[in-house]
Amino acid sequence: MTANPQPAAFRPATAILSLGDSFYDSVTAAPFPQTILRFRNDRAAATVGLDSLSDVAWVAHFGRFAPLPGSLTTPLALRYHGHQFRNYNPEIGDGRGFLFAQMRDDQGRLMDLGTKGSGQTPWSRFGDGRLTLKGGVREILATEMLEALGVSTSRSFSLIETGEALERNDEPSPTRGAVLVRLNHGHIRIGTFQRLAYMRDEDGMRRLTDYVLGHYFGDFSEGDDGPVRLLDHVVRRTARLAGQFMAAGFVHGVLNSDNINVTGESFDYGPWRFNPSWDPDFTAAYFDHAGLYAFGRQPEAIYWDVMQLAVSLRLISPAEPLIAVLDSFGDHYQPAVTGAILWRLGVVPRSSADDRALIQAMEPALRAAETPLDRFFQASFGGQIPDSFGPGFTEARAIAAHYTPRKPRDHGYWQEQAPCSMLIDEVESIWSDIAERDDWAALHAKVVKIREFGAALAD
Structure with a gap:
């Protein structure tokens, strides 16, 4: 990732309307009892010219869904079908979300702001159209970590707590409700x-x-x-x-x-x-x-x-x-x-034969030793696989030694002993702080740490 040298201007779009109303249904956002701003992604907002919004305006747009000037005048629940665990279902669509706005980003790409937990639509079936606060927190953590790891992902744009108590079978209930806004390069699905x-x-x-x-x-x-x-x-x-x-x-x-x-x-x-x-x-x-x-x-x-x-x-x-x-x-x-693994390993690709040989030596060694992935890539970034990982990595270590590091380990992140991970125990710990004490410090600290990790990995 590289920083954009100039702030992006907000450039609204309405391209989806060209498809016609057989592709979507106009809907209305749920009238939430409260709108408490919990997370705003100004880094993502800067790419579409929305980072200068005040918190009041932010909540008005992404909690109450006042239209963004020049973009869609009403939210649209998109229509689609799909195979769910290989079973075809023709009765699905945007059941707890909608397309809220379209705009161009700083690269000129058409972008969507879509929601999760914004209320019922014609496709909700028996669902309440809501999102748990825990689900929103988990999505922030997932998207931030994936972005740092170079994965093409949506970005968690906004999370607002809604003051609703939700009943769910898969977590202690009642639990807190929220509405999430995500920034995507389109919401057209297979x-x-x-x-x-x-x-x-x-x-x-x-x-x-x-x-x-x-x-x-x-x-x-x-x-x-x-x-x-x-x-x-x-x-x-x-x-x-x-x-x-x-x-x-x-x-x-x-x-x-x-x-x-x-x-x-x-x-x-x-x-x-x-x-x-x-x-x-x-x-x-x-x-x-x-x-x-x-x-x-x-x-x-x-x-x-x-x-x-x-x-x-x-x-x-x-x-x-x-x-x-x-x-x-x-x-x-x-x-x-192969390219993604070499990028995470921090080396410049050599030839298809060499690269394939390295992966073929490394992958079974990782599997056999049950080596923690995050610790392995942290210690081996730049291509020098430490001896401490054992004799199972002898072949991979010898091949990797011939590779050129794609960047030096001069970022402060590499001085830390523990890798930046996102395993389930930490996710649950972050949520526990919020659920039990309304303490958001661990979440925000983790986002800072993930972004530092991403900067250390970035080209």
Whole structure:
């Protein structure tokens, strides 16, 4: 990451309206009893020209959802379908969130501000449309850590406590309510395309394909191969994301097709976890009994979801070119995961053969020794794997010694003995301070520490 030298101007957009009202429903935010500002991400806000808002204006926009000037005049609950744990569900959509605003960022990209916990919509079914405060805190921690680790992710933009007591089966109740705003490079999901295929809506599929190609990939090429070009972009982006997840030791937990953004940006964090070691069977969701979305199966899960996009695009495209693009997923994933691991290891890639040999020596050693991932990468940044990790790393140590560090270990972070981690015990400890004493110091201190970690890793 590099700092933007000039403050971004707020540049509102309403691009989503070009799709037409068959893609969304106009909704109203819940009238929350209170709006207590708990977290505002001024670093993210600076990229879209909103960091100068006062706290009062911030709460008005992101707690009461007064429209941002020039952007959407009413929130929109997006319509989509999706496979949930491989079972197709045509009765989902934005059930506790909506698209609140669109704008351009400091790179000129179209960005969305979307919500979680903002109230009921036509797609809420039996849900209350709310988010627990703990869920919001967990999402802040997930997105901050993933951003530091170089993963393409949404950014937790705002968290406001709502003064509501919520009943939940998976945590002590009643528990505190909140509304989260996240900044994304788009909220179009694979499930958005699946809905159109299910409805046999060829015109809608073409409009959505052109919308995504133009607004998110800058692809305005002429011709009838738009669906194939779209799939190629998505395959490349999602293969990169899968590789980033693995290098980060991250387990999303619920990689359903309605949770896969076609821009290849991870979002919507529920039962996420970071893997303490390189354990392929490690799962995040207590309800993932079959390990469908276990750490080592995430590339497969993301590929399966992208395959559903290919199936959907057959509505407006011949199958053969789509299959050919889909088959390239593995070819993109392998260099993506190798590059992501080498980046976290802090070395400059050499050749595909050398890089592959290093990963093939390192990964089984990590798995066999159950070496703590964060401690390994902390100690080995720059390519010098310490002898203290044992003889299992002899081959990896010898190969890594020939690599050039991609940056010196001169950041103050590297002087610390303990790595910056985000394991479940610390997450629960941070939440306990909030739940028991309304003490937010540990959360804010952790965000500062994570950002320091990110600065130490950054190119």
